[in-house]
Amino acid sequence: MAVGLEGIGRLLIGAAVVLLVLGVLFLLLGRFGLDRLPGDIVIRRGNFTLYFPIGLMILLSILGTIILNLLFRR
The missing domain is CATH 1.20.5 (Single alpha-helices involved in coiled-coils or other helix-helix interfaces)
Incomplete structure (x- = not known):
């Protein structure tokens, strides 16, 4: 099954969004003293x-x- 450039682009954008959410989550955990x-x-x-x-x-x-x-x- 071949994945076109559009599929790869969506995968990369999805991965970036997940990393952004995780980054914000860890910043908030640190501010609330849960580090x-x-x-x-x-x-x-x-x-x-x-x-x-x-x-x-x-x-x-x-x-x-x-x-x-x-x-x-x-």
Whole structure:
């Protein structure tokens, strides 16, 4: 199945919109103080910092599951 340039263009625009929404979401989460939740792992060693946001990932997973269940409910 061949995809024309029009299909590729729509795919790229859709991907850009998704990235824009995710970017705005993360900016808003940071402003509301949800960038550091309980359960997040931060390791600092000299000039190296590892930040692993387990609490934020769990929260986003729960919210995503609820939203997708509401959208795709039959």
